[in-house]
Amino acid sequence: MTTLYPYELSDAALTTVNAQKALEHRANITSIEARVNSRTLPKIDGARQCHEECTSAINLLRSGSALGSREILDILSELRLKRAEFADVIISDALPRPRPLEPVGPINAKQIIDICKQQFEDATAVIDLAPAHSTPEMVCSARYNRISAVATLNNSMLQQESNLPVDWDVKAKIALVDANNQLADHHINAKQKQHAETFVEVFADIVDRAPYEYSKTIHSIRPCFLTHSDLCQVEGLDVGKPRSKNFFIARNYSDKAGPITMSDGTPKPLPPTISIDRIANMSPSQLVKFLGPDNGIFFGENAFWKRHSGILLGKHKWEAEGDMERDTNTCSELWDMRWVFGNPENAKNFCKDMVEISRLGQNNGILDGLFKVGIKSSELESLDNSIEDLVFCSNKPLKKPSNNNTQGKFMMSMNPTAYLQSYTAVFVVGQCVVKTYIIEGYNASQKLERSCMFGPKGLLNTIAKTVSAWLDGNRTEFDSRAQALKPSVSSSDLSVCAACGVSQEKLQRCSRCKKVAYCCRDCQVADWKQHKGVCKKAAAATE
Numbered sequence: 001m002t003t004l005y006p007y008e009l010s011d012a013a014l015t016t017v018n019a020q021k022a023l024e025h026r027a028n029i030t031s032i033e034a035r036v037n038s039r040t041l042p043k044i045d046g047a048r049q050c051h052e053e054c055t056s057a058i059n060l061l062r063s064g065s066a067l068g069s070r071e072i073l074d075i076l077s078e079l080r081l082k083r084a085e086f087a088d089v090i091i092s093d094a095l096p097r098p099r100p101l102e103p104v105g106p107i108n109a110k111q112i113i114d115i116c117k118q119q120f121e122d123a124t125a126v127i128d129l130a131p132a133h134s135t136p137e138m139v140c141s142a143r144y145n146r147i148s149a150v151a152t153l154n155n156s157m158l159q160q161e162s163n164l165p166v167d168w169d170v171k172a173k174i175a176l177v178d179a180n181n182q183l184a185d186h187h188i189n190a191k192q193k194q195h196a197e198t199f200v201e202v203f204a205d206i207v208d209r210a211p212y213e214y215s216k217t218i219h220s221i222r223p224c225f226l227t228h229s230d231l232c233q234v235e236g237l238d239v240g241k242p243r244s245k246n247f248f249i250a251r252n253y254s255d256k257a258g259p260i261t262m263s264d265g266t267p268k269p270l271p272p273t274i275s276i277d278r279i280a281n282m283s284p285s286q287l288v289k290f291l292g293p294d295n296g297i298f299f300g301e302n303a304f305w306k307r308h309s310g311i312l313l314g315k316h317k318w319e320a321e322g323d324m325e326r327d328t329n330t331c332s333e334l335w336d337m338r339w340v341f342g343n344p345e346n347a348k349n350f351c352k353d354m355v356e357i358s359r360l361g362q363n364n365g366i367l368d369g370l371f372k373v374g375i376k377s378s379e380l381e382s383l384d385n386s387i388e389d390l391v392f393c394s395n396k397p398l399k400k401p402s403n404n405n406t407q408g409k410f411m412m413s414m415n416p417t418a419y420l421q422s423y424t425a426v427f428v429v430g431q432c433v434v435k436t437y438i439i440e441g442y443n444a445s446q447k448l449e450r451s452c453m454f455g456p457k458g459l460l461n462t463i464a465k466t467v468s469a470w471l472d473g474n475r476t477e478f479d480s481r482a483q484a485l486k487p488s489v490s491s492s493d494l495s496v497c498a499a500c501g502v503s504q505e506k507l508q509r510c511s512r513c514k515k516v517a518y519c520c521r522d523c524q525v526a527d528w529k530q531h532k533g534v535c536k537k538a539a540a541a542t543e
Helices: 017-037 043-063 070-094 109-128 136-153 168-183 190-209 228-232 284-291 293-307 344-360 377-381 406-414 459-471 480-485 521-542
Strands: 247-256 310-320 331-341 387-394 422-429 432-440
Touching (some): 043 070, 070 136, 136 168, 136 190, 228 247, 228 459, 284 293, 284 344, 293 344, 331 344, 344 422, 344 432, 387 459, 422 459
Antiparallel strands (some): 247 310, 310 331, 331 432, 422 432
8 A cells, every 4th residue: 555755844835824724634544554554453453544534635635726846646545546546445344244235344335336336436546647747556556446446336235226327338448458558568467467367368358348338439538649759849949959848748647538627637527516418508698698708718628528439538638847037938827628529510619618718707718718819821721631621810919027127027927927928729630629819938048929829840739640650549558657757769769868858960970879859968977877788789799
């Protein structure tokens, strides 16, 4: 089981009241686990108490204003994994004995199903928050818990329960992928390996028979997203260029079966008094009138997703390393989102509804509060033919204060995006709706120009090509952990820089092994720690 380590309050966000209370619950978990380990408290009682402590801490962190903090997300990922692990203990204790649908110990079948669903969602959140906030070992444990949740839901006693998730077949498909990924992951332990092998053996045939209607054409949305090496090729961005700060995936939510929050990837919860069927057929104006502008925009995605029969979605966020003082990249953030539908017509209608309800709410929502701007004919001509129904927006940033303007610097620290250039583009490629939102770097050496969005090697064309390749079945692999840290470059590919992925005519080969090439001295130095071992072996083989 995952170990909780003492946490330093080094982030200002952790000084909030909610965060302080959450850390108190976290300390209680450690204390309860110590009692279980010393056998002064039964294991099942300890698991139930820790499960409650985790829930209290998670609710506090998710309701706090500091949710976007990296350290808060680190703790949130850790606590959600712990809750999933405690859920597994509770379920294992309640469900070893086959019996009719009646209370089993302290919990009944309906409660077991609810715990399983939460266990699956917790494990999914941990996987989604990798690599920025979840370690490889945490991901392995999270996969173990997703597999356990699905295996429990397949129990013959629970299959009779009306509360069984309607998307059980989708969850089973995901868990089978998890099991195969476990067997290929060198971070797993013996217990996790045996668990995965058993699941594959038992469930492969069950999943093949499940009514997973769209599995024949869409297996995973993850490969259609941008990778670091894709971003390196975009003209006008210095991502991956020499002397630029690291640009990494901070949030990675993929293969979702419904609308999710961007904060932690959990499903968007409708108010208890409102059913999805009640709002699914409302127009954007009716939704705004019924729920108000803010709620109309937030829950509009749920309504339009239901109305246009959405299939699969994912939302990624890239961030530049460094805070306001240290961030020198051209861009500080890039939001990359996909919604997939059964056909292009549904995709276009969903896009139209999302844009319309955004405009009714002062362009908040999918347009990010920016102003719609005209697109020049030369910009349109530069776009790939697959891009349709493009809506392009920009802001009017405030003038940045000078270094000696203390009050101005403080105001900028309170609302930095108001002082930074940003662009949003929403468009359709085939049956996929795409949104990209990019924000200028805090101390960028060069301004973020709109030209980076257009042109043959612009961001929009780069995205369109990845989506089209994925829809055609030609883009099937994406290792988010490796790609988030550096571009994937073959050691034998001498046409690109082995450190940053830049492709240019004049590259300098390593003078010792001649097996890799670099665009500059800085990249060679940065890559030496990784290349050193390979270099020595290659050089020795030629001597």
